[in-house]
Amino acid sequence: MSAEWAPLEDTVPAELFRAEVLSWARRIGVEPREIRIRKMKRKWASCSSAGRLTFDRGLLRQPGPVRTAVIIHELLHLKIPRHTKLFRALLSAYFHEKYPDRELPDLSGNGTG
Numbered sequence: 001m002s003a004e005w006a007p008l009e010d011t012v013p014a015e016l017f018r019a020e021v022l023s024w025a026r027r028i029g030v031e032p033r034e035i036r037i038r039k040m041k042r043k044w045a046s047c048s049s050a051g052r053l054t055f056d057r058g059l060l061r062q063p064g065p066v067r068t069a070v071i072i073h074e075l076l077h078l079k080i081p082r083h084t085k086l087f088r089a090l091l092s093a094y095f096h097e098k099y100p101d102r103e104l105p106d107l108s109g110n111g112t113g
């Protein structure tokens with residue numbers, strides 16, 4: 001049991017989040033070496049050069065489009081380390097596969113690594 005309580009409809013269990021990450025990893029064609037979920041201070045997520053992804057626990061309480069954007073962002077870094085034009089184009093394309101009518105969330109406030 002988590003010490004932090006949140007209404008069920010506003011949160012997803014860590015295992016479901018992990019399954020979301022793995023499902024997007026297959027779609028994008030990457031294999032993260034490790035997926036960790038823990039409390040992070042300044043970012044939603046980060047990606048190590050060794051292929052380890054770390055996601056902030058707070059993401060479990062974020063709306064689906066925000067979770068999805070962060071997940072795709074980090075997984076794409078396993079292919080493209082920097083925020084190049086191609087990186088941004090792919091991020092937008094994958095995001096809109098799932099949310100065709102939504103704008104890609106602007107994550108610059110609470111950034112992604």
Ligand SMILES: [Zn+2]
Pocket residue numbers: 073077083112113
């Ligand atoms: Zn990034």
